[in-house]
Amino acid sequence: MSTAARGNPWVAVRPDDDLTQLARRVSCAHRCFIEGVDRLPMVRPDGDSVRSVVLDSWRRSRNNGVDPDGFGDALDLEGLELQRYRASHPIALIRPVVRKLLVEDAADAGLLVAISDAEGRLLWVEGDAKVKDRALAMNFVEGADWSEGRVGTNAPGTALALDHHVQIFGAEHFSRVVHEWSCSAAPVHDPRSGRIIGAIDITGGPRVAAPEVLSLIRATVLAAESELRLLMLDSPDPFDRTTARLRVLGPNRPTLTRDGADIRLTQRHAEILLLLTEYPEGLSADHLAMLLDESELDPVTVRAELSRVRKMLGANGLGSRPYRLLLDLDTDVREVRRALARGDTAAALRAYPGPILPRSLAPGIDELRAELRGRLRAALLAAGDRRLLARWTGSVDGRDDVAAWTAYLASLDRQSSMYAQVKTQLSLLDDKLGI
Numbered sequence: 001m002s003t004a005a006r007g008n009p010w011v012a013v014r015p016d017d018d019l020t021q022l023a024r025r026v027s028c029a030h031r032c033f034i035e036g037v038d039r040l041p042m043v044r045p046d047g048d049s050v051r052s053v054v055l056d057s058w059r060r061s062r063n064n065g066v067d068p069d070g071f072g073d074a075l076d077l078e079g080l081e082l083q084r085y086r087a088s089h090p091i092a093l094i095r096p097v098v099r100k101l102l103v104e105d106a107a108d109a110g111l112l113v114a115i116s117d118a119e120g121r122l123l124w125v126e127g128d129a130k131v132k133d134r135a136l137a138m139n140f141v142e143g144a145d146w147s148e149g150r151v152g153t154n155a156p157g158t159a160l161a162l163d164h165h166v167q168i169f170g171a172e173h174f175s176r177v178v179h180e181w182s183c184s185a186a187p188v189h190d191p192r193s194g195r196i197i198g199a200i201d202i203t204g205g206p207r208v209a210a211p212e213v214l215s216l217i218r219a220t221v222l223a224a225e226s227e228l229r230l231l232m233l234d235s236p237d238p239f240d241r242t243t244a245r246l247r248v249l250g251p252n253r254p255t256l257t258r259d260g261a262d263i264r265l266t267q268r269h270a271e272i273l274l275l276l277t278e279y280p281e282g283l284s285a286d287h288l289a290m291l292l293d294e295s296e297l298d299p300v301t302v303r304a305e306l307s308r309v310r311k312m313l314g315a316n317g318l319g320s321r322p323y324r325l326l327l328d329l330d331t332d333v334r335e336v337r338r339a340l341a342r343g344d345t346a347a348a349l350r351a352y353p354g355p356i357l358p359r360s361l362a363p364g365i366d367e368l369r370a371e372l373r374g375r376l377r378a379a380l381l382a383a384g385d386r387r388l389l390a391r392w393t394g395s396v397d398g399r400d401d402v403a404a405w406t407a408y409l410a411s412l413d414r415q416s417s418m419y420a421q422v423k424t425q426l427s428l429l430d431d432k433l434g435i
Contacts, residue, residue: 009053012169012209019206027171027179033058034068054153054172061152061174065390068152071177075143076121076347082143086123091115091188091198093231094224095124098200101220103127111204118196120147120157131204138177140203149350151175155183156201163187163196165218169209182209186221191229193261246331248274250353269309271362277329278368282322291364333372345379349388352376354396373397380404386411402429
């Protein structure tokens, strides 16, 4: 059957769908997927099965170790930390538009409207008070992480993962706790840089999965992005409330985000910026040269690189004698550390896509890399969480980690197929390492 005949893959419910039958069939398909059935049952009479956008998301959710029967109640942000984060986040600027176009009517329609950041954390959840109370059971609350990597298939999380509007109907959610809900969401972009800054979502009963609700969400996003564009005309820097951010974790090229724009960095410049964030009191050229290269790098070369960094940051971004940052530069390394400090191992692992500057040979970077990996690994082993250990052992850092594989095996039911797979992998690893 052609794609056109099957309809828009981003829309969950077609006008002629029987919602009761559709819910029953999708639930059956979800159960078969979780049980590992090779061929999923038909969802619609025309022979169409689960939408590809949903099936792909289910696979990502499973690969990320999301438990379809588990649902944590931890918050990524709460209290004063949440208030400060919301106040400084650029998506706060569109909240008046969202309230006017969606929230005022949602309160009378038994619906919830949520605004998230780009990582899937819910910053505002508003609407019907009784529905909001019911949503507590699935932790759909302000400060909770609803990224796809955390809770599996859901409209705001999957919209962010795919950078596309999407609807999720009932049992299309990966987590069974969410099967009585439906949702429609779309990402919001910074009109200047094009980067995602968050998402807008409507959550409620089955009717939320109707095509017209997705159209409403998309229209609201367009209005919100137009509002942001107008704010940029009125103020050259509407995002000044946010700090600059350095991303150095994982295999991607290091990036500095400032004034809403992403600047791709050379490895040397990323090394320098990261080391300066680690030494807020400042570094001499000699000390920085030693941290970058114990023997081959001279202070003159370091000063030349620092001159280039100063041009990138602006005249007021870098001080000298000693060299130090004069702007507030946050890093993804600090995000992992903050999560570990508050005991949220899951959030720390989500914020850790891989080692610090994995191709760097600088002694100072190598020390930071080992320190962060060691702290995260220790927290994972102490937590003993099956889902987190699955993600760690599937990563570059954890794939040869015998202790983590052993802990993962201990967390599994001996009768499960996964237990046999992990036991086999552990045996292969023992042979490989000669243990």
